[in-house]
Amino acid sequence: MADFKVTPWEVEGKIDYEKLVKEFGTKRMDARLKAKLEKLAGGSHVFLRRNFFFSHRDLDLVLKDYESGKGFFLYTGRSPAGAMTLAHLISFLFTKWLQEKFKVNAYLQIPDEEKFLFKQKLSWEEVQERTKEDIAHIAALGFDENRTFLFQNSEYVKNFYPVLMKTAKKINFSNAKAIFGFNEQSNIGMMFYPALQIVPTFFEKKRCLIPCGIDQDNYWRPQRDIAESLGFYKTAAIHSAFFPPLTGPEGKMSSSIAESAIFLSDDEKTVANKINKYAFSGGQATVEEHRRLGGNPDIDVAFQWLYILFEDDDRKIEKIREQYMSGKMLTGELKQILIEKINAFLKEHNRKKEKAGKIVEKMKYSGKLAKEMWGRTI
Amino acid sequence: MADFKVTPWEVEGKIDYEKLVKEFGTKRMDARLKAKLEKLAGGSHVFLRRNFFFSHRDLDLVLKDYESGKGFFLYTGRSPAGAMTLAHLISFLFTKWLQEKFKVNAYLQIPDEEKFLFKQKLSWEEVQERTKEDIAHIAALGFDENRTFLFQNSEYVKNFYPVLMKTAKKINFSNAKAIFGFNEQSNIGMMFYPALQIVPTFFEKKRCLIPCGIDQDNYWRPQRDIAESLGFYKTAAIHSAFFPPLTGPEGKMSSSIAESAIFLSDDEKTVANKINKYAFSGGQATVEEHRRLGGNPDIDVAFQWLYILFEDDDRKIEKIREQYMSGKMLTGELKQILIEKINAFLKEHNRKKEKAGKIVEKMKYSGKLAKEMWGRTI
Numbered sequence: 001m002a003d004f005k006v007t008p009w010e011v012e013g014k015i016d017y018e019k020l021v022k023e024f025g026t027k028r029m030d031a032r033l034k035a036k037l038e039k040l041a042g043g044s045h046v047f048l049r050r051n052f053f054f055s056h057r058d059l060d061l062v063l064k065d066y067e068s069g070k071g072f073f074l075y076t077g078r079s080p081a082g083a084m085t086l087a088h089l090i091s092f093l094f095t096k097w098l099q100e101k102f103k104v105n106a107y108l109q110i111p112d113e114e115k116f117l118f119k120q121k122l123s124w125e126e127v128q129e130r131t132k133e134d135i136a137h138i139a140a141l142g143f144d145e146n147r148t149f150l151f152q153n154s155e156y157v158k159n160f161y162p163v164l165m166k167t168a169k170k171i172n173f174s175n176a177k178a179i180f181g182f183n184e185q186s187n188i189g190m191m192f193y194p195a196l197q198i199v200p201t202f203f204e205k206k207r208c209l210i211p212c213g214i215d216q217d218n219y220w221r222p223q224r225d226i227a228e229s230l231g232f233y234k235t236a237a238i239h240s241a242f243f244p245p246l247t248g249p250e251g252k253m254s255s256s257i258a259e260s261a262i263f264l265s266d267d268e269k270t271v272a273n274k275i276n277k278y279a280f281s282g283g284q285a286t287v288e289e290h291r292r293l294g295g296n297p298d299i300d301v302a303f304q305w306l307y308i309l310f311e312d313d314d315r316k317i318e319k320i321r322e323q324y325m326s327g328k329m330l331t332g333e334l335k336q337i338l339i340e341k342i343n344a345f346l347k348e349h350n351r352k353k354e355k356a357g358k359i360v361e362k363m364k365y366s367g368k369l370a371k372e373m374w375g376r377t378i
Numbered sequence: 379m380a381d382f383k384v385t386p387w388e389v390e391g392k393i394d395y396e397k398l399v400k401e402f403g404t405k406r407m408d409a410r411l412k413a414k415l416e417k418l419a420g421g422s423h424v425f426l427r428r429n430f431f432f433s434h435r436d437l438d439l440v441l442k443d444y445e446s447g448k449g450f451f452l453y454t455g456r457s458p459a460g461a462m463t464l465a466h467l468i469s470f471l472f473t474k475w476l477q478e479k480f481k482v483n484a485y486l487q488i489p490d491e492e493k494f495l496f497k498q499k500l501s502w503e504e505v506q507e508r509t510k511e512d513i514a515h516i517a518a519l520g521f522d523e524n525r526t527f528l529f530q531n532s533e534y535v536k537n538f539y540p541v542l543m544k545t546a547k548k549i550n551f552s553n554a555k556a557i558f559g560f561n562e563q564s565n566i567g568m569m570f571y572p573a574l575q576i577v578p579t580f581f582e583k584k585r586c587l588i589p590c591g592i593d594q595d596n597y598w599r600p601q602r603d604i605a606e607s608l609g610f611y612k613t614a615a616i617h618s619a620f621f622p623p624l625t626g627p628e629g630k631m632s633s634s635i636a637e638s639a640i641f642l643s644d645d646e647k648t649v650a651n652k653i654n655k656y657a658f659s660g661g662q663a664t665v666e667e668h669r670r671l672g673g674n675p676d677i678d679v680a681f682q683w684l685y686i687l688f689e690d691d692d693r694k695i696e697k698i699r700e701q702y703m704s705g706k707m708l709t710g711e712l713k714q715i716l717i718e719k720i721n722a723f724l725k726e727h728n729r730k731k732e733k734a735g736k737i738v739e740k741m742k743y744s745g746k747l748a749k750e751m752w753g754r755t756i
Contacts, residue, residue, distance in 0.1 A: 157535050174563065188554055188569050
């Protein structure tokens, strides 16, 4: 029995990623594949260098297709419900980087029915309100406006309806139940939903690469069973580990537990308060002890956040690690570094978000790819 | 145990309509309600006079709403797959008559995904081809172009997506299973489909009246359970008996058994051949015997078709009955009357169908109601 749990809806306990890869049947990103990806990309990314994206399906084949000139495309998404946190940016940031490096199309799905169907008390109207906000956050990240198509299912459904129905016809209740854990009380919208999340993998007759959290891998397992019978490729994926919640190095950050998360809308003071108050520390109980024994960066959430996302200078992060471990740097000082980094990031992010209206319009409707997509029925 | 079977997909055996009404929990159309409907309509229809529409749900409330000035609306549909037969016209003809008499809106749904989802071997493209043909047949019937909205689900889905999701969220797998008999092998498209067939009952905040075969009643049972919680009315319905197949008075006409049906595309010779060859006769084995004993119109399919659809003059049909029963009219003569009636009807029908292009365009897109509907999100 594993003492951790990973489903698309729940992540609990201390994750054994080695075990997870075996259980899910994905592959570790080995050194050779990573090097090849970096070589073809002409650069690296902090998520790769620090092994935060650690697992994949068919990434080797994607790179082969890229080398042969056939190309590939990117797909990721965001299901609106609660407010967006830093963790929600991970897949988007990596997708954006891959797009920039490989000059490929990216499809950003906003499944604005999912959480409505899965959460009893959430209304359609609340989700729609949330959706606008989320899209503005995504637009602030700077995707290539002419190579990106951002779409809400409720708006674009007509265009993908034929392939949606073809997908739904191939998945039966017992498949869906085995993978998603549906039961007699599940509503028929939930049971249908997996088809909606699969559909974007069929937007091009090339291999699709999905950057996502490893917990989302489930959703595309039926895709790999049915894709070829529909004349498409099995989708590839590149999986990240979980962005740790403020409250400790286990589980994942969740927008439904406010003290576990930094929201993109948090102001400077809130960020400082949350980090100081909740960020789980690997430091010692007293300053004296800390000076003597040093801190443990492996369980220190402030250090982890710097390592994964906020300090991409390799020399600087190693210096922080060293100083923290040696006791030279105190927990409060470490937290202060993170607070400044987060606040600088959020300030810039929200400045871009305020001006994102035109970008949203391009990614949704009038950019080169968006225009093409609105003219297609798939 | 009943020795007949009625589901939305199968009708078998000699139907005991009295039993069916009890089993389904609908109500018989009694003499008073029929008289009221005819009075408000300012006329009668052969389907009413001959009790072919024999059962209902809440028709009394619909008429009350009409009298009070609140009004109601009509909804029926056609799911393309095989070629259309005479039997497929029944609900449309009655809907058209009700629209004419009550001057109300009629919504004609073409669920162009249903049969694709339910029939393993049918392709999406075949259904789409079939759809065009079916729509032309429906347009030939002469609905009020400004009070009718004919829509294909694959085209109009975006406009009703919110209410579709709200509907799907209210129906769970165990409801759906109990009513539609789904099992582990049912695909997730089939399981979702009931929501699509319910949605048009929510197109207006008035009572919806659905003219349909009694075998379709199942589909709207969940509607009546959930409508009020979504702020709409429980749908009403008016149910027809089954149009008997050529091959005998039991079961119902099916486009998948060619000798059981007259197709709307059959030419004059084919009609004559089919009626002469297959129409189940209530006559006697020899002319002599027939002259002596007479025929039995109650089991004679040619007589039944005249009675239900093709001879709406009450005196004429009674005269035919009398002559047939007395042996004065032979089976061949009875069949000849029917052949002439069908061929006259089909000739006129197909003439109108050839010129239906403009009507299709109005009912789908540019008529008054259609234009309104394309401007709405429901």
